[in-house]
Amino acid sequence: MSKSVKIGLAAVFISIFFEISTFYYGIHENINASEISFMFHSLILIISISTTIISISKNELITQFKAGIKTTSIFAIFMSIFFFSYNKWINPDYMENRRKYLIELTKADLTKENIKREMDANPKYYESESSEDLIDNQQESINTTREPKVIFALSLFSLMFLGMFFSLLISLANRFIQKRFTQ
Numbered sequence: 001m002s003k004s005v006k007i008g009l010a011a012v013f014i015s016i017f018f019e020i021s022t023f024y025y026g027i028h029e030n031i032n033a034s035e036i037s038f039m040f041h042s043l044i045l046i047i048s049i050s051t052t053i054i055s056i057s058k059n060e061l062i063t064q065f066k067a068g069i070k071t072t073s074i075f076a077i078f079m080s081i082f083f084f085s086y087n088k089w090i091n092p093d094y095m096e097n098r099r100k101y102l103i104e105l106t107k108a109d110l111t112k113e114n115i116k117r118e119m120d121a122n123p124k125y126y127e128s129e130s131s132e133d134l135i136d137n138q139q140e141s142i143n144t145t146r147e148p149k150v151i152f153a154l155s156l157f158s159l160m161f162l163g164m165f166f167s168l169l170i171s172l173a174n175r176f177i178q179k180r181f182t183q
Helices: 003-024 033-055 061-090 092-107 109-121 131-145 148-182
Strands: none
Touching (some): 003 033, 003 061, 033 061, 033 148, 061 148, 092 109, 092 148
């Protein structure tokens, strides 16, 4: 098993341990838990990519980038499977509670005022829409994006994109640092 796969699996275990710990201590009852969770997982992903790239003995940009992507792939696939399982079987109430909270936000007076202000600022863009139509569209979007299969796809895509971006960025930075200090 390659270093990048081992590091990716270690990152997955750390992230799953974090998720299970926060669930056990009831932190997932907080409506903003998903944002905190995503930031933590992103940090773990960045650290694991950095560790992978720095541990590569070859000073080739493509080799380092590939190793970072391999670590990213392992992390993204396993974490997306975990998110699907978590939202489907472990804590299915979390997404339902979050969906209800977001639906209530769309019914708030402040949201209606913001929509009216936006419609007044761009009348041509919203000429065939009413504020009720926009609220209905927003609620429909909330209902569809709070399903486990959508969470799986969104987390897989976002973690892969984030991982590829940081793999490239860290590979370039590592290459620059190695060139700078080896001359």
